[in-house]
Amino acid sequence: MNPVRLLVVDDDPLVRSALVLMLGGQPDLTVVGEASDGREALRKVDELHPGVVLMDIRMPRMSGLEATRALHQRPDPPHVIVLTTFDADEHVLGALAAGADGFLLKDTPPPQILEAIRAVADGDPMLSPSVTRTLIERIRDDSGDDRAGVARVRLGALTEREQEVALAVGRGLTNAEIARELHLSVPTVKAHVSRLFDKLLVTNRVQIAICVHDAGLV
Numbered sequence: 058m059n060p061v062r063l064l065v066v067d068d069d070p071l072v073r074s075a076l077v078l079m080l081g082g083q084p085d086l087t088v089v090g091e092a093s094d095g096r097e098a099l100r101k102v103d104e105l106h107p108g109v110v111l112m113d114i115r116m117p118r119m120s121g122l123e124a125t126r127a128l129h130q131r132p133d134p135p136h137v138i139v140l141t142t143f144d145a146d147e148h149v150l151g152a153l154a155a156g157a158d159g160f161l162l163k164d165t166p167p168p169q170i171l172e173a174i175r176a177v178a179d180g181d182p183m184l185s186p187s188v189t190r191t192l193i194e195r196i197r198d199d200s201g202d203d204r205a206g207v208a209r210v211r212l213g214a215l216t217e218r219e220q221e222v223a224l225a226v227g228r229g230l231t232n233a234e235i236a237r238e239l240h241l242s243v244p245t246v247k248a249h250v251s252r253l254f255d256k257l258l259v260t261n262r263v264q265i266a267i268c269v270h271d272a273g274l275v
Contacts, residue, residue: 060084060085061086061108061174062089062105062106062108063087063089063107063108063110064098064109065090065092065111066091066092066093066094066095066097066101066110066111066116067093067111067113068093068117069113070093072113072163073091073093076170077091079167080111080171085175086174089106089107090104090105090107094117095118095119095123096124098112098119098124099119099124099127099128102135106135107135108136109138109174110128110136110137111138111140111174112125112137112157113140113141114139114140122155125155125156125157126155126156134156136158136159137157138161138174138177138183139161140161140162141162141163142163158182159176159182161173161183176231176233181243182262204271205271205272205273208268209272211256211257212257212268212272215257219252219256222235222250222253223253223265223268224269225239226250227265227266227268227270227274228275232246250262250265
């Protein structure tokens with residue numbers, strides 16, 4: 058199996074160096090390049106064809122959000138994992154719509170960063186449970202009761218198995234973890250998640266998690 062080709066994008070050279078040092082020693086990962094802003098990242102993607110881009114959000118000239126959106130308008134985009142300080146970043150929710158495949162805080166332990174890269178490269182979106190919880194809290198407003206009722210109605214239209222998968226997504230489990238817990242194959246779990254996108258009218262796993270949390274099921 059070929060190593061995952063990784064592009065590291067961050068405007069802080071110390072952060073880039075630390076990430077490259079940490080990730081470059083892995084036998085199944087190859088850091089093919091670095092970029093200091095979104096505009097350079099787009100150029101490096103064209104040149105180097107990475108499979109995964111580790112993308113900072115707040116950068117000069119072009120933000121990670123803009124770069125992620127531009128990448129996902131292409132025919133065969135790389136997977137993107139957003140790196141963020143989060144509490145100081147107002148743009149992460151927008152990254153959901155832009156097409157990011159993973160969300161990690163910059164203080165995430167190295168083993169979890171490696172796990173996220175491998176999972177995303179394998180087509181399994183990675184949502185840090187802490188990021189998911191913070192996302193949910195950030196979008197809650199004074200209409201909590203209305204949101205709960207709407208969420209319960211939406212989830213009630215699912216089959217029992219789809220509800221089980223939705224609940225597992227709401228807990229932040231990966232497709233592989235859901236497969237083990239529900240005694241399903243990973244392709245079957247992916248098929249269920251795809252149906253959840255259609256039935257719940259969402260575009261990513263965070264929105265599934267938000268629906269589950271709004272319904273009070275997690």
